[in-house]
Amino acid sequence: MLEIKDIEHLATLARIKLSDAEKAKFQKEIEPILGYVAKLKEITSVTGEEKQAGEHRNITRPDADVTETGTNTKKIVAGFPEHDGDYLKVKKIL
């Protein structure tokens, strides 16, 4: 059973501020969802076929036609919430 303090802990890990009403709402709503997905516990022995080779592979490309520095700068800077010239401005971290 998830308690309010569990929801608070998860919200902190996820960097989201929740109101007290939201915490109570999520506590009530998430419980049945976790109850539903818990039915996977029914499957005790998993006898899936072996994974086929090549399913996961790295994709690389030649170091050619590199985008020149500054090509996209203007467009990216335009999306910054705050900027100083081409610098992204954020609050002091330390």
Place this chain on the structure above:
Amino acid sequence: MAIDLKHLTIEKAHDALAKGEYSAVDLAKAYLDEIKKKDGEIHAYLEVFSDVIEQAKHADEIIKSGKAALLTGIPLAVKDNILIEGKVASSASKILEHYRAAYDATVIKKLKQDGAVFLGRTNMDEFAMGGSTENSAYGPTKNPHDTTRVPGGSSGGSAAAVAAGLALAALGSDTGGSIREPASFCGIVGLKPTYGAVSRYGVMAMGSSLDQIGPFGNTVADTEILFNAIKGQDAMDGTSMDFPEKKPKSKMKIGVPRDLLTIGGIDEAVLKTFNESLEKLRKLGHEIVDIVLPNVKYSLAVYYIIVPAEVSSNMARFDGMRYGTRVPGANGIEEYFLSREAGLGAEVKRRIIIGTYVLSSGYYDAYYNKANTVRDIIRDDYRKAFEKVDVIATPTAPSVAFKLGEKLSDPLAMYLEDIFTVPMNLAGVPAISVPAGFKEIDGKKLPIGIQFIANHGGERTLFALGRNFLGEK
């Protein structure tokens, strides 16, 4: 001149444009007029672009030069999570309310090369999380068949636009049914391509191991034309690849997983339409056989572990730092908390919390690892089934379009709408929803779809069967 939009197809419009019966500008204006007349009520669009006529003029130039492709001058609607350079792309979220795309998604780049015309960006569930378009931060879209009902989701705006004649075809994205369920609810055709068939460069990631961009159309042929224009390997998406074209058989063996239809909660009218559709397929010369997919019943449980897990990771980038809405706070960390509190909606937060839970230390093995193992055996179920049959058929959704607000307070009930559509995303196989019938409620005819599923790369088989089923040439 008046253009008959009601019976228009891409091929007909292409012919008329090529013959000069009307121009791309005329066609674009006809759709803009329709949008002006009807979209106040439907709310399929979040924004109608201001440069539609300029785009159409450019298409007319291509047509005049004799180099028109099938999609040149064809007016399309685009889901709000697909980037078009310079245009706002908000994913129907407050956190991206003013975000302008810095580049074109690969699918957009391809369509621009063809000279297609983008009418606007369509409403959706925020970041594609939902099955009704009610999770949009900008208000819900209404179903054109009954405006007291949802259009389905998450690509509800795109589906409603095509169904209401506010675009000739549209793009959506499908992570667990977000193209097929709204196609079923709105009575049109929608395809979720094979995982990897269409580049996802420039679509906002939701569940990265499941997401695919796909087309909506009024006909199977329109859907196929749009799919052919956007598919193919792309260096910008490492999961994309070209699939060898397989010539479809004319008489197919169609498998029906009967055990999945007995789970309860399926509307009688949906089952009746499904059985009648199978009879129709049999009369068309196809063979119908029962199959068993023993582990597919666990799909929804697997899905609602994997999706929140991937969501909690993918949504971490929306923190108000580099783009999007930033809410000022005492320090940088507080700005994360405040920006995400103000910018993200309830369903997004709910999934982030669940995802954080299933990925957290001590629960990871029981949830996420287990889900991935079961996902593998579900994939095996399909692999084995496709050794015996060409196509699998199921209903697309367990019900017809439900009332606005009906399931909003019960997330689990909303999730159960995806029961027939999520397994294909888990297995990566392609699936198409085509209109199969109606259920009449209060004098309104509400559409019911049937879903055809093929093996990886089997889109042509789906188009062939869909056309045959609907009696298209």
